[in-house]
Amino acid sequence: MSLPSLVALPKSLLPLVSRAKELFLSAARDVSPQAADDFAAWPAERCAAFERVCAASDFVTEQVSRDPQMLLQLAEAGLLERPLRTGEMHTALNALLADCADEASLATLLRRFRNRQQVRIIWRDLTRQADLAETCADLSDLADTCIDLAYRWLYARHCEQFGVPTGRRSGRQQQMVVLGMGKLGAHELNLSSDIDLIFGYPEGGETTGARRSLDNQEFFVRLGQRLIKALDAPTVDGFVFRVDMRLRPYGSSGALVMSFSALEQYYQDQGRDWERYAMIKARVVGGDQQAGRELLDILRPFVYRRYLDFSAIDALRGMKQLIQQEVRRKGVAANIKLGSGGIREVEFIAQAFQLIHGGRDLSLQQRPLLKVLTTLAGQGYMPAAAVDELREGYEFLRYTEHALQAIDDRQTQMLPDSGIDRDRVAFMLGFETWDAFHERLLYWRSRIDWHFRQVIADPDEDELDEGEELVGGEWLPLWEQDWDEEYASRQLADAGFHDGHAACQRLAALRSAQQVRTMQRLGRERLDAFIPRLLAQVVEHDNPDLVLERVLPLVEAVARRSAYLVLLTENPGALQRLLELCAGSPWIAEQIARFPLLLDELLNAGRLYRPPQAPELAAELRERLARIPEDDLEQQMEALRNFKLAHRLRVAASELAGTLPLMKVSDYLTWLAEAILSEVLALAWHHTVARHGRPRRADGELCDPAFIVVGYGKVGGIEMSHGSDLDLVFIHDGDSNAETDGAKPIDGAQFFTRLGQRIIHLLTTQTTSGQLYEVDMRLRPSGASGLLVGSLSAFERYQSEEAWTWEHQALVRARVLVGCPQLAQDFERVRASVLGRERDLERLRSEVSEMRAKMRDNLGTRVTQAGMADRAFEPEGEFNLKQDAGGIVDIEFMVQYAALAWSHQHPQLLRYTDNIRILDGLEQAGLMTGDEVRLLQDAYKAYRGAAHRQSLQKLPEVVSGDQFHDERRAVMRMWRELGLS
Template sequence: MLQANLNNLPSALHPILKHNWEQVSSVLETLDNIPEQFAEDLSRVLTGSNFVAEQFGRSPEILPSLLNSGDLYSSYHDNQYQESLNNLLSVVETEEQLHQAVRKFRQREQTRLIFRDLTRASDMRNTTRELSWLADACVEQTMNWLYDQACERWGTPTGRHSRKPQRMVVLGMGKLGANELNLSSDIDLIFVYPENGETEGSKKCLDNQDFFIRLGKKLIQALDNTTIDGFVFRVDMRLRPFGSAGPLVISFDAMEGYYQEHGREWERYAMIKARVMAGDQEAGAELMQILRPFVYRKYIDFSAFDSLREMKEMINREVRRKGLNNNVKLGSGGIREVEFIAQVFQLLRGGRDARLQQRELCKVLPVLPEAVGMPQQASDELMEAYEFLRNAEHAIQAVADKQTQELPIDEQEQLRLAYSMGFDSWEGFTESLENYRNNVRIHFADLIAPSEESEQDEQGCEDQTWLSLWNDDLEEEHAVEILNEQGFDDAAKAWELIDSLRQSRTVKMLQQIAQERLLAVLPILLRETSQVENSTETLGRVLQLIQAILRRSAYLVLLAENPVASQQLVKLCSASNWFSEKLTKQPILLDELIDPNSLYSPPNKEQLNSELRQQLLRIPEEDTEQLMDCLRYFKNAHSLKVAASEITGALPLMKVSDYLTWTAEVILEAVVDIAWKIMTEKHGSPQKSAGVPCNPDFIVLGYGKMGGIELSYGSDLDLVFIHDSDPNLFTDGDKQIANSVFFTRLGQKIIHILNTFTTSGQLYEVDMRLRPSGNSGLLVSSLKSFSDYQNKEAWTWEHQALVRARMVAGDTQLQQRFEEVRAQILSLPREKGKLLEEVAEMREKMRSHLGSKNSSNEENPVFHLKHDRGGIVDIEFLVQYLTLLNAQQYPELYEFTDNIRILDAAERTELISSEEAETLREAYKAYRAVGHRQTLQERSNTISDSEMKDMRQAVACIWEKTMQ
């Protein structure tokens, strides 16, 4: 049998296999009918692992046990180690027996895992997962046994306030926490207990902390001490609060206080992988919830780049000092760099994307393309490299069960490693290894590139000039001279702005790290700001934003790390005060500046809908507050993007309004869904007819700018709610209410979600005055009531409003029925003289109340874009008049709700001439474009009377001609 297997092995490895085969030969002689496949597998394992050979020789019972039980060729389920070890320890009576039993258990299972890994009966992920389960079981079952003994001796630890028995919580850190333990890893643990108090049930009481420290020491001894039977796991407790200088076990309150007051950046990285792996699972889950804000920040945390770079540099120095280039974990392109890449995105965006709040690297890497825009190829290459490197790490450690990641230097050992990895030669293995490591290096460098000294030298002198304004106590005259030389249009005012921030209490109270981050970004922003036309005005806007983010200095890192983002910021603040105000109020939106491609290439409605749905799916349905914050961030981010596109000319006016309207529509759809779920969970579904639930038989109508697909920045939403159910029926839930009450509350819930001010602001201001009977009418009308009102009671101006009404959210079947009602109302025959009189009268009333004459003066006459003669409302009323007068004959007039396409229809039907239609279209677009610019500069809709005179006069002439 041996000879047959030697024939399939490189001759240089024959001595290893012969030696190890001899150690197990006596055991093999006791086995009957050894399967050929097992003989081949055993040969591969004995070639790759001296440890397995030693265990089979030292404990002859292991091999028959593994073979006869089928464990050698079977995967374990997640609780199998726990059950097996619990059974073994149930008959243990002394600590000495405990130590022996748990060690023998570990050696058997470790041998099985190495056998399965080297034969590839188990892949890397399954091996690391089972190793972690093995560690969980050894810690859990050993601690349970020791806890019972400790309670008998010292009493049961009891909470001072809760009066409940206390159990220890064991946090697994690092690879153990992530269920990614390697074949010969130590285990990083933190011991915690829920509540202070004393033990009860013993003559001598102990403080809970004293009890758990004693328990913790015994647990470490039971696992870590090396006896004649070996060890279980090497235990490392240095990740606990205050490290080796801190107490071995602390309470939840002390743990929370430590991370709030003393938690360092590297501890955040460590806590990403923290998991309650043993002890009181329920209490442990509460602890992890308490610690979560320390790890994952709500805002985009760009300090992750800075601290990761520092950590990487520290490791690089260690690699150079200790010569670790041959280390598959710590060396360049090694396992650690893959972990860093995943962790930087977890800390960067994990607070806002729950998909990144996972411990397992193998689960994080695949979601990076969708979550953070990493190229799919990069994600795939990193995953492949990680699996190869982890397999190499296991093959290295399988030889002697030693914790090492060093590539061997002995030729025979090199060939052994290559053979275990499936290669015929060391050269073949190292070529593949280098390819994988090179891919990791490239992707790591792309993400966390070290600062280039040459680039620093080039900009050093210029940066020092800018920093002298901040660091040196310059005379005002000298400072103004510097700013003047650098191109500021009002150097004196610019110095006043800089000095004001420099002398502010906020700046003087900054911690050192925030000071350093501020100094890193100031030269970049000052340099960019000096190059725009309105440099001093822009400087004021930029420094206002800096003032707002000083206490959240991770945003300063974002700007320092992303020169493109800084350039975009200055460019857009220069063009728009609205833009800078938006960022100042919500700095979290700075994240949107990073990628100019997404900033200036807005999505279509389907993409917007998909993006919002994906974001909402990551939030528990019952967490209304978080859902509302998500909606607000989505709206603000896309408002910012469309503003950037309009400012830079990347989008024309019509596309800007489309984008803003689409954004509102997908938000409304989501809000209706959220409100519907809240209401139906509480009251059940309303009934369309007896026994037939609504599905949902509810729509939201958009009027005005929303209906006309003409939203601008900050537009409110003119909405009307319609349902189609029997108001006399009731919902089918436990807490039944009348259908009419249900839909009224549904409408109120929708308005609440839209209107409420949160820390992220308001979604939209909602105006419901266009519903039947206005503010005195029902909040939600049935379609029949709506139809009756429009036919019998509505004023002409309400029919005018209906011209721009359309469904913007809700049930598509009810939409069809609404459109039939709308078409019927708009197609009613109307007497021309009466219609003309009523439209003109309403127009004059609006002009007298809202036009510019109320605020103008003779010296500086002004023009109100919307309400003055020849303005936007004249065009809208013309369109509405033509539609109401002629819709019976020309149904294409009410096919669309936007003014431009209605004008197109009026031209095609020859209700107005082509020249008139073109004049009205161009004027309408021009007025709206100016209105948008006014909004972005936070100015009113009033401009100088000298502007746009020819256009206004042309519109007024068409009005006079048509409305005779």
């Protein structure tokens, strides 16, 4: 939202202004006549600001009356009208503490510094010179500065008294780590917030350098107590911050400070859901920053699970219910933080998505709530309009919270009862009256509550009409009670199953499966809640038997990771899409059962059925990998595989739904491979260069990278299908003999060979998420016996002098996928030169025909052209879409023959590598008629469409002989007309 408006002072607040001026001037005169004169000389704008601030805040009135010089100094330094520079607050307090002699002086200096900054921050907030972000950042920086500098001052004195704490294992000096939780951790502190802290230290040991050594834990417990006292204890100057340590392990009964290993053990063994929720915002606010980062890395797996964790919704729902019970018990519905539609509900919405998806989507692993909301919209987790409403409502509530706390520096979120304070709040929020403000507040709370219910509310929570049952309620007895097979079979048959007995047996097998029998209580409860919902949706399908058969393996596979069951229970739309995909394709059903993380893709129908274009695809993958540390190869490999699995599912789902035509399916699958190859090459290059340095070109320049990946076959021809492997050739343009410039130098030939090996390793290694692609390198010069990576000059020499005709046929479909742009241009020149030379057509026809005959004999259904009339066109016969006469390979060979035969006269035939556009080129060159080209293109698309459908059904590329008669005969006729045999 925009900043609240500045409205005129209401009459009810004018006496407060008069009183504030009188108190301030009296105090100023007591300091010196000059102080009063300085105030009188203020410009009108600053005087008006003084009136606004003092009318609204008794705290400011009290502080400037106690210390008028403080306000005058702030004004003279311009600090009331400008934001602080980065580090300015830290520098100011550090200078104050330089000559601090004892803890009493430390307490005084900290409190006076805090009060001065608090006055400045409230002044800028209420005069609308600072927005919400600046106010929260300044308050958080104030806390960070006070915590860290007070800790450092105390630590030095503590070491003088008790010795230096030293690690037993490492022998290194130990420092404490102060974690800020909640709003402090997220840099969102409010005007009168307490601070939630957790203390830790790296490792056990004892102090050295003192007469009597202390155990490290005892040292840090005493230090922590001193730090809390320095910040929290009330004195004549007030307090710095109220400190709350109840978020530490075991709460108030737990040790004040724990070692990292003890913290890790606690959260691993006993950490509860609310502690995961709290730890999202944890940030190092004092002490050893480096050790603090290590601690947060240790605890990250506790907070962010690697799988989709929809169980988090249940936990947050339970927390919210407890809060609501407390609100009702204490009668504090007017609490704008905890009440319905309050600040906490917005936080719960954001953190629900963080806990569910944050383990896999690293963009959600951030602390500030508004940034998380922006990510939710940007990544498609929530509609942008919903996020905009949540953002505006949240900001309105936070401005209201600051107004409530600015009045008297009290930690409150309760709306006031008194007329004066109500007038103050309305005035600070830019409203003429309390009623106008309150109406707007109720609007935002109702909108937030509505969005909260969409995300967090229990799907069974809504009131049911009289006599109405829960979703799937009719299936509860069948699943939960003692198994009556006859009754269960009859109920399943009556509901629409064609074979109720078989369906009954499948459910019985699931109940008795090892995975289910060994489930813990919570998991079993989730399964029992899910199965009735599943059956209720399954019976809505035309073939419920098939759907149940295909989906139950997934249920069994995720039984021990029951958060996936919660996902489907919480999201009926996702369950519906799952069943539709399983009904349409056993291949998809198998993929989801093998890789349940794919269930995440079912949550957003718009995203599922609309795969991104090539640039967005590449950008999304780059962004994912950019969030992973450079040295974490395992996580990078998992991210690549998860990305491929997700986008391959989206393409298959779109093809099944009919939203993506055949040619686009191949385009997307090819773009996916190219995006992955680009990142794999970057990772392999980074790793190899880190070990050996960069290789050199022949002219001595460093390579960057002077390397290309050439794609052949389906990837080269932009015709990939769901299970396609990658036919690749690696080419470099470095000096094979020159050494690299690293600490472990090797010659260029070795470098590029290791680079190629690294690429293959990244692509083919099996992880928990499978492998990226099968890789076939046999099309490189000299095949399997040749060098893994060769130079461009060697490639050109081989293709010009030694390559067989079939290798030139393969080169027709070759193109550079990723790598050095200049080398890619050079490769295209070589390819055009090799393919564009004039050939003996008779010899070419003979060699192409011989190769095709060998393939047909070895790979086809062994029906010769001469015997076609016998069985090949009959229902009992079979037609191999790819290898049989008149099929896909015949069309590919004709296209390749044409390109080799005529490209010396028509070089435009070499412009593209895909069959469809080469055929267009043949028509444009007048080498084929439009009818002939259309005939071949239509047959080619029909065959490939059928092959894709077979693939999604987990069937071979073979159909019955009574299909595609016209296409096959036409292709065979054109084969003969080209003189091929």
